[in-house]
Amino acid sequence: MRRDVFQAIADPTRRAIIALIALHAMTPNTLAEHFDTSRQAVSKHLRILTECQLVKQEVQGREIYYQLKVSKMKEIDKWLEQFRKIWEQRFSELDNVLLTLKNKENES
Amino acid sequence: MRRDVFQAIADPTRRAIIALIALHAMTPNTLAEHFDTSRQAVSKHLRILTECQLVKQEVQGREIYYQLKVSKMKEIDKWLEQFRKIWEQRFSELDNVLLTLKNKENES
DNA sequence: TATATTTGCAACTGATTGGTTTCATAATAA
DNA sequence: TTATTATGAAACCAATCAGTTGCAAATATA
Secondary structure: OOOOHHHHOOOHHHHHHHHHHHHOOEOHHHHHOOOOOOHHHHHHHHHHHHHOOOEEEEEEOOEEEEEEOHHHHHHHHHHHHHHHHHHHHHHHHHHHHHHHHHHHHHHO | OOOOHHHHOOOHHHHHHHHHHHHOOEOHHHHHOOOOOOHHHHHHHHHHHHHOOOEEEEEEOOEEEEEEOHHHHHHHHHHHHHHHHHHHHHHHHHHHHHHHHHHHHHHO
């Protein structure tokens, strides 16, 4: 059973759940009200999110509040880092090209 | 057929392909040498990456060089933005708590 | 205590996934 | 021309996925 952050955010419903609980913790029932699917389906999504540590539970009587572990979201950010470097580099290379062209222009 | 960036990066092989061609464009054959799967499997991944616009082709004779469309990677970055705001906010809230504690300490 | 509510889990189902093998096509090399 | 090489597409397959329904357990309320 592959269970990582990237597989977790692949599903649109799960991304919506993440966005909702990012604002404030919610119970599975209240979460399910926001979707067209059953409460059990939402529960399944929450299980997946819990398994990959994107979410943590806070039990309060018979209710369970799920809240986002923002720290885990940074893993995606961390993966993006390598590409951020590349795209910034590419932009600066483009800058250099433009700069060279401008200098040549001034020389003539 | 759902085909978005998030579904595309869910697969570890596809993430590896992205990382490889981020450095420089590659043909399916040379790409496949880096993996344990068949050339055709890599080709399939490239199709998925192409369909969601993460990759573009550059035909050169009978070879096809695939290169990353870095701009499309920013879509993930853009989605992360909303959470980045939240986690910065949470940190500053934590800062405030610490600051308040420190102030109280000074008062006594 | 009896009943209602909140939840997770198991079993099942149809669709999708990632892989394979086989084949067709186009470009290059002998 | 006749291989050889590079590639994509089709057909198939086992595994996984996202959803369903039904049920059990635990907490709260009457």
